[in-house]
Amino acid sequence: MNDRKIAALNYTARPGSRWARLRVGMTWGEARSLGFLTGELNYRIRKGDIELDRGPRRENGIVAADEPGTGVKQVKPATQERPCLRCRQPFKSEGLGNRMCHVCRHLNVSPYAL
Ligand SMILES: [Zn+2]
Numbered sequence: 001m002n003d004r005k006i007a008a009l010n011y012t013a014r015p016g017s018r019w020a021r022l023r024v025g026m027t028w029g030e031a032r033s034l035g036f037l038t039g040e041l042n043y044r045i046r047k048g049d050i051e052l053d054r055g056p057r058r059e060n061g062i063v064a065a066d067e068p069g070t071g072v073k074q075v076k077p078a079t080q081e082r083p084c085l086r087c088r089q090p091f092k093s094e095g096l097g098n099r100m101c102h103v104c105r106h107l108n109v110s111p112y113a114l
Contacts, residue, residue, distance in 0.1 A: 004028050008051040011044070028052070 006026045013020035021034055031041060044050045082093035084101040091101035 004052045006031065006050060007053040009049070010051065011049040022050070 004027065006022065006024050006028075009022060009024055011019065013022075018034060018036070022031060022036075028041070032038070041050065045052065079092040079094055081090050082099060083090050084104055085099045086104040086107075087101060089101060093099065
């Protein structure tokens, strides 16, 4: 967590204020070493005064495969071709629980349908 960098500073600090010593590109650890407390930094982040870079991009909690420097070699593809249970046409299934194509999933099969 300590290697997240400050991506933007959206406030104007009074000259001489310690907030004026924060710089874009500083890491969280560097900011802490200037004497800032986690709580006051988090408060500024919640207010939107400080924006951090977002860290490695994640997909379903897994670091994305193309993220440089993460050492992640392979991530299971998000979609997989499966035959639709209703029309048997192959479609891009989003997971084991997704077995009907988009068209069939939105068909009204109720006997009371008009
Ligand atoms: Zn279908």
